[in-house]
Amino acid sequence: MTESRSLFGRAGFIAAAVGSAIGLGNIWKFPYITYANEGGSFVLVYLAAVVMVGAPLLLAEFLLGRHTGRNPFGAFVAITKDRPGGRLWSAFGFLPVITISLVGGYYYLVAGWTLYYCIRCVGWALSGFDLTPTEVSASFNTFLANGPLQIGVHLSFTVITGAIVLLGVKSGIERVTKIVMPLLGGLLLLLAIAAIPTPGFSEALRFLFHIGPLSADALLEAVGHSFFTLGVGMGILITYSSYMSKKQSIVRSGLLVCVLDTLVGLVACIVMFSIIFGVPEAERATAFSKSATIMFTTLPHMLFAFPLGQLLAPLFYFLVAFAALTSTISGLEMLVSVASDELGWSRTRAVLVISLVFVAIAIPTALSVGAHEGLSNWQPFGELSRGVFDTFDYTVSNWLLPITGLGLSLVLGWVVLQPKLREEFEIGHGQFKTFPIWQFLIRVVSPIAILWILWEVIGGRSFA
Numbered sequence: 001m002t003e004s005r006s007l008f009g010r011a012g013f014i015a016a017a018v019g020s021a022i023g024l025g026n027i028w029k030f031p032y033i034t035y036a037n038e039g040g041s042f043v044l045v046y047l048a049a050v051v052m053v054g055a056p057l058l059l060a061e062f063l064l065g066r067h068t069g070r071n072p073f074g075a076f077v078a079i080t081k082d083r084p085g086g087r088l089w090s091a092f093g094f095l096p097v098i099t100i101s102l103v104g105g106y107y108y109l110v111a112g113w114t115l116y117y118c119i120r121c122v123g124w125a126l127s128g129f130d131l132t133p134t135e136v137s138a139s140f141n142t143f144l145a146n147g148p149l150q151i152g153v154h155l156s157f158t159v160i161t162g163a164i165v166l167l168g169v170k171s172g173i174e175r176v177t178k179i180v181m182p183l184l185g186g187l188l189l190l191l192a193i194a195a196i197p198t199p200g201f202s203e204a205l206r207f208l209f210h211i212g213p214l215s216a217d218a219l220l221e222a223v224g225h226s227f228f229t230l231g232v233g234m235g236i237l238i239t240y241s242s243y244m245s246k247k248q249s250i251v252r253s254g255l256l257v258c259v260l261d262t263l264v265g266l267v268a269c270i271v272m273f274s275i276i277f278g279v280p281e282a283e284r285a286t287a288f289s290k291s292a293t294i295m296f297t298t299l300p301h302m303l304f305a306f307p308l309g310q311l312l313a314p315l316f317y318f319l320v321a322f323a324a325l326t327s328t329i330s331g332l333e334m335l336v337s338v339a340s341d342e343l344g345w346s347r348t349r350a351v352l353v354i355s356l357v358f359v360a361i362a363i364p365t366a367l368s369v370g371a372h373e374g375l376s377n378w379q380p381f382g383e384l385s386r387g388v389f390d391t392f393d394y395t396v397s398n399w400l401l402p403i404t405g406l407g408l409s410l411v412l413g414w415v416v417l418q419p420k421l422r423e424e425f426e427i428g429h430g431q432f433k434t435f436p437i438w439q440f441l442i443r444v445v446s447p448i449a450i451l452w453i454l455w456e457v458i459g460g461r462s463f464a
């Protein structure tokens, strides 16, 4: 199996893994959930979750993929086949298929928004941008309420992602990723530096690091987001690392992905919060009743206010769309690998069928951001989510990813023979002296933390 897989070069693997990790989760989602959960404690729990749960599980996925050389489902089957409870554990390898199918519904949609805003900013740049912030917000709401347009932007991203995976031009994308990702990082940094003299900056930092009360749901959301942003529990990292060369260090590559991903999220928060806190307090509640949309309502205005804003604004949305694309490619690639390895489907058939499933799931999602009253207000989890879009996101981040993470930690921590794991870690790395720390985190800390949080959520607890 392993021999038939083409291998990534070292830099190619890192580019693909970083490309998969950095995306809308960092730039769009992390700032808005941090704002909704009142910053401070939420950010600290998130950082702790990255270090104690997310990073060890990311290494576990790298290890599982490279060791078995299989897709996530096949990897769970292969690694547990001679162990007690073999067949049962493979259910955890199937969960990512459901996860990515739901993600395909809403992530592609937001990715489509960024693409649309890139084109829109080109239009604004050519015609001379003269809209007030209220007009920019109003135009975004009109855009959300336009059902056919929402379906159209989703479809455009589905087609672009499908075409790239189908044509196998991924290596080209990896080459471009190495240029685009540093550009995006640089642009975000530039925006953060430009935010320093603005009135909202110091309040943004205070908001980001103060300590306050946190509900069990917020705790779960912080852990879930550490998974979402790193791509843990989505099976993607297992798939990508099944192509990883044995010369590469799992530990060094994994930690690099975690550090870069976390930095991008934090810098994006500083930029967005400097904008929010620059708005007079009395107007804040109305301006940001939906913090999820800041990137499309207030940010365009800020970008156009910059010197060279006419260039900067379209460039920013282009870079974010590209970052989203490297994530959607990884998700589709994972599903294609399951379909071709397990069902024997050709690449073409797999891409077409999966893309059609995405579109079917996308229709109710696309209509649930304003176009259709019932779909936009659907609340199967009560106050915790509103509308199909939000409900899918909630189910993925707060339930499916932590549960898959739990499965990973149980299988790699307890079911699989440990010396085998240590050996795989040391290939391409040399002696892995901190193996016992990783082992403790994966065997004890991750499962207890995840189980405890799920239990508290079910009990509806809050932490003051």
Ligand code: PFF
Binding pocket: 020, 021, 022, 023, 024, 025, 026, 100, 103, 107, 228, 229, 230, 231, 234, 236, 327, 328, 329, 330, 331, 332
């Ligand atoms: N890690 C990605 C992000 O933070 O934006 C999330 C992601 C979504 C990755 C969908 C892959 C994917 F297919």
